Amino acid sequence: MCLFCCRIFERRMGSRKFSSYLLGTCTIATILEICTVMLLSQFDIDYHNGGYLPPGLYGLIFPLYVNYFLDIPRIAVSSFIGVPLTGKTVTYLLGLQVASTSQATIISSLCGLVAGIIYRKNIFKVQRWLVVPRFIAKSFDKLFGWLLNSSEPKYKQMGATLELQRQEQTDILEQQYYYNRTQEFRQQRGQGYSERLVDDGVNADGILGYFLRQRQRPTENLEPSQENIQILVDMGFEHARAVEALRSSSNDLETATSILLRQ
Structure with a gap:
């Protein structure tokens, strides 16, 4: 589950750089564990089950927590x-x-965290020395790439965490619902507004691209117009809420409708 939560880093780094990261951090973590066991043995301290640390993916998982803490945004x-x-x-x-789990697992976990910090800070130039050779990466790509490759995501902008991805999917569904409402409104009021609203066609890509451009478009401080207020009221929104949404969006009808749908 911890590895699943950190899967974003392979997409960000690329397979070769990510495998080099795992190779480097695991090597550093193993060296740190050996040094820790030798140091504790000198003081006759047995926190590690008679000279052995527990086997497991500690050197693989816990270095990823360093990047996870620093790179993944914190959303309350x-x-x-x-x-x-x-x-x-x-x-x-x-x-x-x-x-x-035990005192020995604490030692292994701390060594993994320190290994992640050393690799990220590139102490002793470890990123230069601990790297997967290019010919090995190409060989594995030819042997197993066909089995593991998948198609690119439909929408290029993908959140770093599962929560962000769910929010993006919710936004897309919300925009599709917005489009369906405008289609119903066009049938009642006639054509014109919805054709101006959606300029890239009726597919989801066009809807998403339109809204992304609308968010980037500069707005001015404009008072709500009676025409836009009436359009929102005819779509089923309350008059007071429609005025407030238009005022907060500088009389931009599309943005105001999105605000009302979010509420």
Whole structure:
């Protein structure tokens, strides 16, 4: 589950760079674990089950938490007794559960975190030395690429976390619902407005592209017009809410309708 939550990094880095990252962090984590066991043995401290650390993917998982903490945005979802809960909280709790199994797992987990910091900061130029050779990457790509490759996502802008991806899917469904409402409105009021509203066709790509351009379009501070207010009222929205949405969107009808649908 922890690896699944960190799958975004392979898409960001690319397969070769990501495999080099795993190779480097696992190597560094293994060296740190050996040094830690040797150091504890000098002081006759046995936190590691008679000289052995527990086997597992600690050197693979916990270095990813460094990038996960620094690169994945923190989006507040709710709070519990004053402590904010975000979309990343569950991932941190999973890692904490894995790390807190025993004293030996704590040592392995800490070594993994330190390995992630060393590789990210490129201390001792580790990113230059611990890298997967290009010919090996090409060989594996030819042997297994056909089995693991998949088609590109339909929408290029993809959120880093599952929560962001769900929000993007919700926005697309919301925009499609907006389009259906305007189609119904056109049948009642005649053509003109909806054709001006959707200029890229009736497919989802056109709808999404239109709204992305509308968000980037500069607006001026304009008072709501009676025509736009009446259009929103005819679409089923309350008069007061329509005026407030138009005022907050500088009399932009499309943005105001999106605001009302979100509410």
